[in-house]
Amino acid sequence: MLERLNQAMEHIERHLDQTIDVAELARIAVTSEYHFRRLFSALAGMPLSEYLRRRRLTVAAADVMAGERSLLDVAVRYGYTSTEAFTRAFRAVHGVGPGEARRTGATLRAQPRMSFRLIIEGSSSMRYRLVEKDAFTVAGRKARVPMVHEGVNPAIAAFIRSIDPETVRRIEELSDQEPHGLVSVTDDIDPSRAQGTELDYYQAAVTSAAVPEDMQSLSVPAGTWAVFESVGEFPKTLQYMWRDVYTQWFPSNPYQSRPGPEILRTELSADGTTAEAEIWIPVERIPG
Numbered sequence: 001m002l003e004r005l006n007q008a009m010e011h012i013e014r015h016l017d018q019t020i021d022v023a024e025l026a027r028i029a030v031t032s033e034y035h036f037r038r039l040f041s042a043l044a045g046m047p048l049s050e051y052l053r054r055r056r057l058t059v060a061a062a063d064v065m066a067g068e069r070s071l072l073d074v075a076v077r078y079g080y081t082s083t084e085a086f087t088r089a090f091r092a093v094h095g096v097g098p099g100e101a102r103r104t105g106a107t108l109r110a111q112p113r114m115s116f117r118l119i120i121e122g123s124s125s126m127r128y129r130l131v132e133k134d135a136f137t138v139a140g141r142k143a144r145v146p147m148v149h150e151g152v153n154p155a156i157a158a159f160i161r162s163i164d165p166e167t168v169r170r171i172e173e174l175s176d177q178e179p180h181g182l183v184s185v186t187d188d189i190d191p192s193r194a195q196g197t198e199l200d201y202y203q204a205a206v207t208s209a210a211v212p213e214d215m216q217s218l219s220v221p222a223g224t225w226a227v228f229e230s231v232g233e234f235p236k237t238l239q240y241m242w243r244d245v246y247t248q249w250f251p252s253n254p255y256q257s258r259p260g261p262e263i264l265r266t267e268l269s270a271d272g273t274t275a276e277a278e279i280w281i282p283v284e285r286i287p288g
Contacts, residue, residue, distance in 0.1 A: 001251040002116050004029040005039070012052065013113055016059050017077050020052060031286065034191075035256035041193045042246025043116050046149075049192040054111030057093045061108050064090075064098045071098050127229040128249065130283075131178070135222045138185050138261065140171045140204025142216040147190070147197045156201055163203055170212070175205035179227075179265040179278055187218060187261035206263070220261060226283045234268060234275035241279060255283045 008025040025048075026036040040048045060078045063069055069077070075086030090098045094108045101108060141163055145155035172182050185204050190197035202218065211217040228249070230241040250256070260282030267276045 001029075001031075004031075005043075005251075006115050008036070009113070009115055012055065016052075016056050017079075019079065022048065031256050032258070034259055035250075037191055037193060038257050039246055039250055042243065044114055047193040047195075049194055051111070051114065053089065054093055055113065057090055058109075058111045060086075060090070061094060061098075061101070061110075064102055065105070065108075067102060071102075074098070129227050131225045131227055131280075133178075133222060133225055136177060136220050137207050137209075137211060138183075138202055138204045138218040138220060138263075139174050139207050139209075139211040139215050140182075140185075140202050141167065142200055142202045142204075142218075144198050145201050147193065147195055147199055149195055159201065160203060168203070171203065171205050171215070173205075174207040174209050174211075176207050176209060179206055179263055179280055181205070181265060181267075184264040184266070185218070185261045202261075218261060223258065223260065224283050224285075225280050226255065228279045228281070229277070231276050232274060234266075234273060238266070238275060238277045241277070245279065245281065254286045256286050258282050258284045
């Protein structure tokens with residue numbers, strides 16, 4: 001898997017001055033476009049779209065500083081329709097406009113090209129199971145919130161605080177199958193996974209029961225789920241598990257993520273310092 005990912009990265013480097021088709025990158029990596037985006041984001045620590053933007057503007061900066069092409073020519077070469085659009089993007093990455101950079105020889109920021117390798121630490125095993133589930137419903141309260149890559153998501157935190165205890169009790173009573181109890185569900189995530197893009201967030205239960213009129217619901221089709229378990233310091237252990245699923249488990253197993261919601265069940269200790277957690281991720285076996 002990692003060898004194929006690195007072949008896709010090489011394809012990116014050869015086509016930075018052209019339109020890069022994510023479907024073609026996924027084909028090179030022998031996986032789905034959906035899974036390629038998810039895996040790249042986990043491994044690289046940024047969305048694919050952000051990496052492409054940074055790499056293009058890193059390479060474009062070399063053309064700007066060489067002074068052999070006009071700024072418009074450089075802009076068009078790297079996919080920008082005007083010098084104004086190019087200048088805005090250039091400034092966002094480098095902190096200075098291309099014209100000023102060319103005139104003054106300003107210090108610029110580079111996005112190094114990436115390659116991936118798997119580090120086998122061998123210090124712990126990952127607990128997981130595969131579950132075949134019939135179609136079910138997620139029922140509870142929903143909010144549309146922005147994507148936040150690091151730290152607490154304030155929109156989610158505020159949304160959770162806004163749900164009164166009686167509603168929480170009613171949601172929990174709907175739970176009649178795994179994962180049991182009150183769960184956090186994320187769905188309808190922008191394919192770019194860029195900071196600030198929006199997603200649906202549910203405080204909900206997994207159920208086959210009728211959904212009350214004052215609650216929102218999400219119908220989830222039947223399929224295979226990979227369930228990862230962790231016990232330890234909260235939230236550190238849980239955050240490490242998210243990382244390890246994409247950086248270790250997926251590259252080492254013949255599965256890929258498939259479209260669908262991600263579900264998190266967490267049971268905090270009385271003092272809130274430790275937690276037992278399960279992450280449910282929809283998966284499918286890689287063909288072949």
